[in-house]
Amino acid sequence: MLVELSVMEQRYHAVMEVVSGAPVTEVARRYGVSRQAVHGWLGRYESDGLAGLADHSHRPRYQPRQLDAGIEALICQWRGAHPRWGPRRLLFELGKARVSPLPSRSTIYRVLVRHGLVPARKRKRRRQDYKRWQREEPMQLWQMDVTGSVFLADGTELKLISGLDDCSRFCVIAKVVRRATGRAVCRAFVAAMAVYGIPDEVLTDNGKVFTGRFGKPRPAEVLFERICRKNGIKQLLTKPYSPTTIGKVERWHQTRKPISSMRPGHSPRSNRRRPRWMPGATSTTMTGRTSRWTWPPPPPGSAPHHHRRVRR
Secondary structure: OOOOOHHHHHHHHHHHHHHHOOOOOHHHHHHOOHHHHHHHHHHHHHHHHHHOOOOOOOOOOOOOOOOHHHHHHHHHHHHOOOOOOHHHHHHHHHOOEEEEOOOOOHHHHHHHHHHHHOOOOOOOOOHHHOOOOOOEEEEEEEEEEEEEEEOOOOEEEEEEEEEEEEEOOOOOEEEEEEOOOOOHHHHHHHHHHHHHHHOOOEOOOOOOOOOOOOOOOOOOOOOHHHHHHHHHEEEEEEOOOOOHHHHHHHHHHHHHHHHHOOOOOOOOHHHHOOOOOOOOOOOOOEOEEEEEEOOOOOOOOOOOOOOOOOOO
């Protein structure tokens, strides 16, 4: 009858074989370990007996970079006395008290989390971790989004339907509506295509006006998706809760905060101030479409703009 031996028993048998005169190399090969491991078992058996062959912690006895226990207790004491003090304020107070060595702000934060004084927060991605991307030619990709925070003088909040060309940053859609319904978004989208042409792709978030993938009780095609399908436009959707994917149009929203002060008939100022292509030029998209991409006319009574510089 075969009996399965525990790890401790196997180590004891290996030590006994070596003590009886068996070569260490042969014993190590038979038990599938290194010679150093067998020598380690011998040393632990000689110093601690049979208990030395049991598994033990590999934690180092001393950590030179570990925070001093007195400083850690002082941080917890100050936090308990001043619940509104965060890691930044605690670091300032430790510096005033001439505590040495002075811990970093992240160390103080980890101390507070370890003792349950503040809730742990998910670390934000660093700015350099984001990968910047853009299309090579105009009309290859449009970014669209809907935002609020556009107020009239009487306090009525309006919705802004916006769209940017990914390569040129040209604003193709900037329409203010009372309610950003699916039909309102589609009307603005179709009107932009009638003026500038049909893009190859369009990138949006997962809003109900753009996609029905999260519809209840089952996913269904919405009007915006039907328009993209019938016009041969590839619709791209962002990852849920990832607004940085459409960061260009999101940043445009921050620039266009005073959009309600624009006069009727004026195109967004960024289209006239930041030229990206030659006026009256045509561009060929990836699918072979040729779109008429003309410079928007200036407001009535203003001098025409003469830009001859193409910026990428």
